[in-house]
Amino acid sequence: GIKKKEVNVLCIGLDNSGKSTMINQLKPSSAQSQDIVPTIGFSVERFSTTSLSFTVFDMSGQGRYRSLWEHYYRDAQAIIFVIDSADKMRIVVAKEELNALITHPDVKSKRMPILFFTNKMDLPDSLSSVKVSQMMGLENIKSKSWHICASNALTGEGLKEGVDWLQDQIR
Numbered sequence: 001g002i003k004k005k006e007v008n009v010l011c012i013g014l015d016n017s018g019k020s021t022m023i024n025q026l027k028p029s030s031a032q033s034q035d036i037v038p039t040i041g042f043s044v045e046r047f048s049t050t051s052l053s054f055t056v057f058d059m060s061g062q063g064r065y066r067s068l069w070e071h072y073y074r075d076a077q078a079i080i081f082v083i084d085s086a087d088k089m090r091i092v093v094a095k096e097e098l099n100a101l102i103t104h105p106d107v108k109s110k111r112m113p114i115l116f117f118t119n120k121m122d123l124p125d126s127l128s129s130v131k132v133s134q135m136m137g138l139e140n141i142k143s144k145s146w147h148i149c150a151s152n153a154l155t156g157e158g159l160k161e162g163v164d165w166l167q168d169q170i171r
């Protein structure tokens, strides 16, 4: 068959935002794990879409591991940034981590689309993607192409919209 284009993606966001659950949901059902545990360091996962074969570095969001993220910016062609839309208290922390990302030399120096998921949209007190976008100041990001969508990583709702956008950005 025709070989799909290989793409390296870095998946970041605070601990407990749902990164591993989301990546697991993107894998074919035969490759999915039954139970997701907090990531130690990082984990490398693979999934594909119609035209692309993704290698995803699923980074731990725990404070003590966040310093690892920057070492993977250089090789990443895109970023998936997951936000827990029900964790209002820590949106400011997510914003600080986003700022560190977009001002990093290895990120500033190249094209790198950023896909934001406001995850856990199923929780009754979750904030809308518009609200999260305002709180994170996304309209101020002029140097990167970005997209935000609401998701439920447990059911997969919203994931296709985001991944379709990412696929268009990379082709």
Ligand code: GTP
Pocket (backbone or CB within 6 Å): 013, 014, 015, 016, 017, 018, 019, 020, 021, 022, 036, 037, 038, 039, 040, 059, 060, 061, 062, 082, 119, 120, 121, 122, 123, 151, 152, 153, 154, 155
């Ligand atoms: P770290 O590995 O610590 O960085 O966490 P993570 O971002 O990979 O989060 P993980 O996928 O481990 O999910 C954390 C918890 O949130 C788990 O209990 C998930 O079942 C739950 N979770 C993930 N996505 C959703 C969602 O969309 N809705 C709800 N209600 N729970 C979710």
